[in-house]
Amino acid sequence: MKHVVCRTSEEPCQECLVGFGAEKIREDFPILWTKVHGKPLVYLDNAATTQKPQAVLDTLMRYYTEENSNVHRGVHFLSQVATQSYESGRTRVRQFLNASHDREIIFTRGATEGINLVAQSYGRKHLRAGDEVIVSAMEHHSNIVPWQQAAAATGAQLRYLEVADDGTLSLEQLDAELARGDVALVALTHVSNVLGTINPVAEIVHRAHDAGALALIDGAQAVPQLEVDLTAIDADFYAWTGHKALGPTGVGVLHARAELLEQMPPFLSGGDMIATVEAQSSSWNELPWKFEAGTSMIAQVVGLGAAIDYLDALGMANIRAHEHALTAYTLERLSATDGVSLFGPPSAEHRGGVVSFALEGIHPHDVAELLSRSNVCIRASHHCAQPLMRRLGVVATARASFGPYNVAADVDALIEAIERAQEVFEG
Amino acid sequence: MKHVVCRTSEEPCQECLVGFGAEKIREDFPILWTKVHGKPLVYLDNAATTQKPQAVLDTLMRYYTEENSNVHRGVHFLSQVATQSYESGRTRVRQFLNASHDREIIFTRGATEGINLVAQSYGRKHLRAGDEVIVSAMEHHSNIVPWQQAAAATGAQLRYLEVADDGTLSLEQLDAELARGDVALVALTHVSNVLGTINPVAEIVHRAHDAGALALIDGAQAVPQLEVDLTAIDADFYAWTGHKALGPTGVGVLHARAELLEQMPPFLSGGDMIATVEAQSSSWNELPWKFEAGTSMIAQVVGLGAAIDYLDALGMANIRAHEHALTAYTLERLSATDGVSLFGPPSAEHRGGVVSFALEGIHPHDVAELLSRSNVCIRASHHCAQPLMRRLGVVATARASFGPYNVAADVDALIEAIERAQEVFEG
Amino acid sequence: MDDLYRDFILEHYKRPRNFGELPEHDHDAHEVNPLCGDELGVQIVIADGRIADLRFQGHGCAISQAAASMASEELIGMEVDEAATLDAGWMLELLGIPVSATRRKCALLSLKVVRHALTGEGSWPGDPGN
Amino acid sequence: MDDLYRDFILEHYKRPRNFGELPEHDHDAHEVNPLCGDELGVQIVIADGRIADLRFQGHGCAISQAAASMASEELIGMEVDEAATLDAGWMLELLGIPVSATRRKCALLSLKVVRHALTGEGSWPGDPGN
Numbered sequence A, B: 001m002k003h004v005v006c007r008t009s010e011e012p013c014q015e016c017l018v019g020f021g022a023e024k025i026r027e028d029f030p031i032l033w034t035k036v037h038g039k040p041l042v043y044l045d046n047a048a049t050t051q052k053p054q055a056v057l058d059t060l061m062r063y064y065t066e067e068n069s070n071v072h073r074g075v076h077f078l079s080q081v082a083t084q085s086y087e088s089g090r091t092r093v094r095q096f097l098n099a100s101h102d103r104e105i106i107f108t109r110g111a112t113e114g115i116n117l118v119a120q121s122y123g124r125k126h127l128r129a130g131d132e133v134i135v136s137a138m139e140h141h142s143n144i145v146p147w148q149q150a151a152a153a154t155g156a157q158l159r160y161l162e163v164a165d166d167g168t169l170s171l172e173q174l175d176a177e178l179a180r181g182d183v184a185l186v187a188l189t190h191v192s193n194v195l196g197t198i199n200p201v202a203e204i205v206h207r208a209h210d211a212g213a214l215a216l217i218d219g220a221q222a223v224p225q226l227e228v229d230l231t232a233i234d235a236d237f238y239a240w241t242g243h244k245a246l247g248p249t250g251v252g253v254l255h256a257r258a259e260l261l262e263q264m265p266p267f268l269s270g271g272d273m274i275a276t277v278e279a280q281s282s283s284w285n286e287l288p289w290k291f292e293a294g295t296s297m298i299a300q301v302v303g304l305g306a307a308i309d310y311l312d313a314l315g316m317a318n319i320r321a322h323e324h325a326l327t328a329y330t331l332e333r334l335s336a337t338d339g340v341s342l343f344g345p346p347s348a349e350h351r352g353g354v355v356s357f358a359l360e361g362i363h364p365h366d367v368a369e370l371l372s373r374s375n376v377c378i379r380a381s382h383h384c385a386q387p388l389m390r391r392l393g394v395v396a397t398a399r400a401s402f403g404p405y406n407v408a409a410d411v412d413a414l415i416e417a418i419e420r421a422q423e424v425f426e427g
Numbered sequence C, D: 001m002d003d004l005y006r007d008f009i010l011e012h013y014k015r016p017r018n019f020g021e022l023p024e025h026d027h028d029a030h031e032v033n034p035l036c037g038d039e040l041g042v043q044i045v046i047a048d049g050r051i052a053d054l055r056f057q058g059h060g061c062a063i064s065q066a067a068a069s070m071a072s073e074e075l076i077g078m079e080v081d082e083a084a085t086l087d088a089g090w091m092l093e094l095l096g097i098p099v100s101a102t103r104r105k106c107a108l109l110s111l112k113v114v115r116h117a118l119t120g121e122g123s124w125p126g127d128p129g130n
Ligand SMILES: Cc1ncc(COP(=O)(O)O)c(C=O)c1O
Pocket: A271, A294, A295, A296, B047, B048, B109, B110, B111, B112, B113, B140, B142, B143, B189, B191, B192, B193, B218, B220, B221, B241, B243, B252, B384
């Protein structure tokens, strides 16, 4: 076997240069200690949501048992501590992603709310009939439907970048679209949640800006596994979600340029986002709070800070190297398995830790159900990417996706479980 | 002293008929065991957010360590368990509030998002120029600003019910407004977060319906302390928030009539809320999921279920009786303290567990800061109710508010701390 | 032997009965399972108040295909009034396998599309939350 | 003796210097503390590049009122260029008491309104997150 990927702690990972040894990392994730029917959990559904390290759980508990209080408007000591913890979460996000200003970081429920915020607040105000919004055929529904809605409300047009057979987007097509001069916004995913494709987003943003268009990047799948540098990418909007990055459910981040946020009307309105409320009109608080109406997901922001600390301590470059090695190993093993076909870029090089596949004669749902009998959790779905499914000519795929705690043994378990599923259907 | 309110567990609460003994309840709330500067925490900021019982924290931990997974589209066993837990949270909410259908219960981040959902999805589609929206001068900003925005977008008019000197709303004025025949929606709070006023919401909804208007009730302060029966109240929309009802931050509930939800366009769009996504248009999932775009605050919904179990076990009638007794005791003690003036209904009868007050010559901020020196946490603020502050002729009030775990000793500590604050300013 | 993927399920999946199209028909409908995007269409011919003929078409998982196939055998010849009011229990009993909550819609898609065709009403048989 | 509510703070709070209005003035501004709704206005008279006279009006907590009162004594007579660039550090040092993060805006409201009056620019001195 060519790849030795953190198989055990005695045999540390060489391929991925990591030194962290995923077996060690597993100890930090209580759910991975669980045995189901006496066998360990093989969790390969990380693109849907990741598991949480004990450090995140401890932070949530600490918050609720030592600091819990409403933030910003409180003078008493608990509120001061809670406000400090909440706003430190923002600073931590800024540092982690190399952004410049805390006030450009807005907490949302997730990537979906972040993109909706932009589509509704920016889109409905600034898009005009005749404007083009460019998305791609590999987008998640959360980066399609809000634009359909904004287009319907404004008369703007939605155009799709095609996905090539190797799972990539064509920059030539992008240039051709941009050259028409009517593109207002380019909204693309950083990493595909189905194909794993890593798009050259810094380059895409650069070309969009050169053509006078804005760029939104959906970073939901990128932040958990790549070194993301928001200053280098230079997107006008960058949205992602905490629960896919070892953080709690219910929290996400929208990073946006302050000049744009200043021009945009508020999205949700109510407490905390106002300066003054008169009977018939109101004025808005400063950034970022103008876009954080009502009581925030305070504990979840604090928990997200702990998730970032954990990722940072592992090192995003190490995580990437590790997941890259796992992906390469998975592609190799799956290619060598009869009746399996693969979607997405053929090599692990420009691809995140996501592998979509199909088994001949077995519907993906049945694959997932049968794999679950072997404690192997994968996803079988359209993955909220129906346009991409149509492009691939399927209704759904089976998908294995990795987190920093996955090991080669998980991939071996996947392959075994696939062979067992094939036996059931052949038998 | 007339009232003996759960002072100690040896001396159980008589006034409030409770039998539960708040001292016992305190043992369930780890944060209340904390000592700050060697003295216990006196938490009287429950209208801002409540503390969480151990049972809620345990449920969050159990969810994250045994079930954590994305819901609805997952076939593997973890996803099945998580989906089951998440949807049980919905059923639990329905039972607790005596609602009829799970599909009428939508999870939001909080009351603010719930009201915004209605104002944006219902309001912007159905309000017309010339329509009236009735709110009151005692509303929280979250039940004012979204209507200002909807009015600005549609040409509807916003009208305010006045607040009488005794802190009540006039049903006569409501009738007069309704009689004009142009009222499309009445949006009122169930319990005022400043005055404590309990509005006769079932009666108000009834009159609104008779006049052909819809009714939205903001239940953020009601659900934590009253027996709320949504079938009896019969509001078209009822919004509340989990973190004020012993639940986690980041989750709230909008209850809405299915016929209305069916007519309303989606609010946020993306994953999970669609049936099919074509390139240029999409169709929507069934209720309630049509209004739950993206990955939900799964753990928080499960935690909210545990909070409801806890409240239910105490019994909402008991909680109400207890907080009512505490409020009566507080009004009595504060009235007897020099230099204190009180806002809101003079008796505890029609009033929730919220007491706003002012100290002569001391700004509320300074009151809160000085009380915090004695470990007494109250809020000093406009409480997101600037129109009400103007009505009261102040910029802010000091506010003490109760949870089921508060005891008469907390009120005694409040009074002592007030006297100490007065000494500082007189000295 | 697997609980769910029993021989008869796999047999119906691999060789579904009454699949195809009926260009001449009295009723038809088409439904999607939002969980997975699976689609199923049906055409129905009525005679003397009974389902005289019926064809499904579409693709899906073993559970949904086997369910459609098995249901088709029962439905042909059934009184329309009876067919229009069949509930989730009927379908699950007919299938005779333990279907989890998540796969429920797979099992019920064929019944849903038939009800839709016969009554014009497209809700899930025995929806959760009603 | 309280750390924050020192004698001089309470003294300035109870008898604030330079409070009132200057109907004839060269610059004015009005600001709100979104935290609490406290409001503060200022009018400024300039002569020879210096602040010749200044009055605050409004109401607020002991910290914000004492800060305005103490600042007013320093500002009158100061060069406009200098006054326009004073930062949070200047104000906090002048106050000489430990101000928590939450009360920072109370302490800085008067400086904010002066900067606004002199420069037309209304951001908080030394905002968090910049
Ligand atoms: C009466 C009332 N309505 C609405 C809200 C808003 O709740 P949330 O901030 O949780 O959205 C609050 C509390 O802040 C409130 O007291």
